[in-house]
Amino acid sequence: PSPSVQSLSRMLAGAERVVAFTGAGISTESGIPDFRSPGGIWTRYDPRDFTFDRYVADPEVRANSWAMRRAFFATHARPNAAHQALVELEVAGRLAGVVTQNIDGLHQEAGSRHVIEIHGTAREITCIGALPVDGAPDGCGFTAPHTWALEQIDAGVEDPRCPDCGGLVKSATISFGQQMPLDAVRRAQAEVAACDLLLVVGSSLQVYPAAALPGEARQHGAQVVIVNDEPTDLDGLAHLVVRGRAGEVLTAAVAGIGSDTLG
Ligand code: NAD
Ligand code: APR
Numbered sequence: 001p002s003p004s005v006q007s008l009s010r011m012l013a014g015a016e017r018v019v020a021f022t023g024a025g026i027s028t029e030s031g032i033p034d035f036r037s038p039g040g041i042w043t044r045y046d047p048r049d050f051t052f053d054r055y056v057a058d059p060e061v062r063a064n065s066w067a068m069r070r071a072f073f074a075t076h077a078r079p080n081a082a083h084q085a086l087v088e089l090e091v092a093g094r095l096a097g098v099v100t101q102n103i104d105g106l107h108q109e110a111g112s113r114h115v116i117e118i119h120g121t122a123r124e125i126t127c128i129g130a131l132p133v134d135g136a137p138d139g140c141g142f143t144a145p146h147t148w149a150l151e152q153i154d155a156g157v158e159d160p161r162c163p164d165c166g167g168l169v170k171s172a173t174i175s176f177g178q179q180m181p182l183d184a185v186r187r188a189q190a191e192v193a194a195c196d197l198l199l200v201v202g203s204s205l206q207v208y209p210a211a212a213l214p215g216e217a218r219q220h221g222a223q224v225v226i227v228n229d230e231p232t233d234l235d236g237l238a239h240l241v242v243r244g245r246a247g248e249v250l251t252a253a254v255a256g257i258g259s260d261t262l263g
């Protein structure tokens with residue numbers, strides 16, 4: 001393995017409490033496009049068409065989002081080696097948790113038990129109320145699996161509504177202009193403040209407040225490692241940058257922990 005992968009093995013072996021912070025790049029090897037790489041979502045769609053306010057105002061945006069959600073799940077994406085390597089670290093008692101920007105649920109499907117989804121999840125839908133404004137849904141609390149909405153549409157209900165209050169329903173993901181889930185953000189900040197190694201994987205670190213987490217880890221004295229196949233905005237903040245594919249790098253780094261302690 002490369003010197004930087006060997007360094008990552010050494011840092012993982014020496015850490016007491018690792019937290020992983022992941023972005024779309026950890027799921028591309030599962031066939032899910034990320035946002036800003038060539039072919040990524042925002043190279044094909046205009047993010048301004050996917051804001052929370054547009055979703056609330058325009059039934060066509062809602063229909064388009066449901067169609068993309070259907071396409072998203074039609075990929076039947078499965079966890080990849082990178083997700084699996086994080087599960088191994090958790091099973092070995094080294095990884096305290098995963099903070100993810102992803103909505104695909106692949107960390108949980110791989111077996112990760114402590115996952116904080118700061119951008120929500122596509123696996124659920126929630127009621128966002130009759131007149132949600134300023135990104136603050138005032139839903140009645142109704143939630144259902146994402147399949148519920150697709151079944152409504154298949155049954156001819158073009159613009160599914162909340163069965164309890166008649167309000168709008170939306171994928172439980174956080175779109176631009178939508179408030180972040182405060183509880184998840186608080187729990188993520190607490191995990192990052194308590195870790196001694198933050199392992200950032202597959203994020204361009206361009207979207208805040210998520211991208212503030214590596215800086216918060218450093219402020220609390222943690223080491224920061226960034227694994228990414230392209231330079232990120234915060235490489236200068238990291239103690240170690242490993243340039244490469246997440247699946248290959250994490251698999252080799254975790255495998256190297258044993259040999260390292262022997263060495
Ligand atoms: P959104 O409403 O801001 O719009 C994004 C649109 O792109 C949605 O219609 C969504 O269905 C679609 N989309 C998102 N990721 C897609 C993918 N990988 N393949 C095909 N279509 C995709 O928000 P959204 O639906 O909530 O999606 C944005 C969220 O998706 C972000 O919060 C981001 O964290 C997440 N994301 C996750 C992954 C992943 O889980 N692997 C990959 C990219 C983006
Ligand atoms: N291995 C390593 N790095 C990868 C891989 C891979 N297999 N695939 C992609 N990458 C890298 C890309 O080079 C890119 O720098 O992962 C990064 C993914 O960055 P983005 O596409 O910007 O995704 P992300 O950082 O998760 O986006 C953050 O932006 O649109 C919003 O809410 C959305 O959560 C999303 C947020």
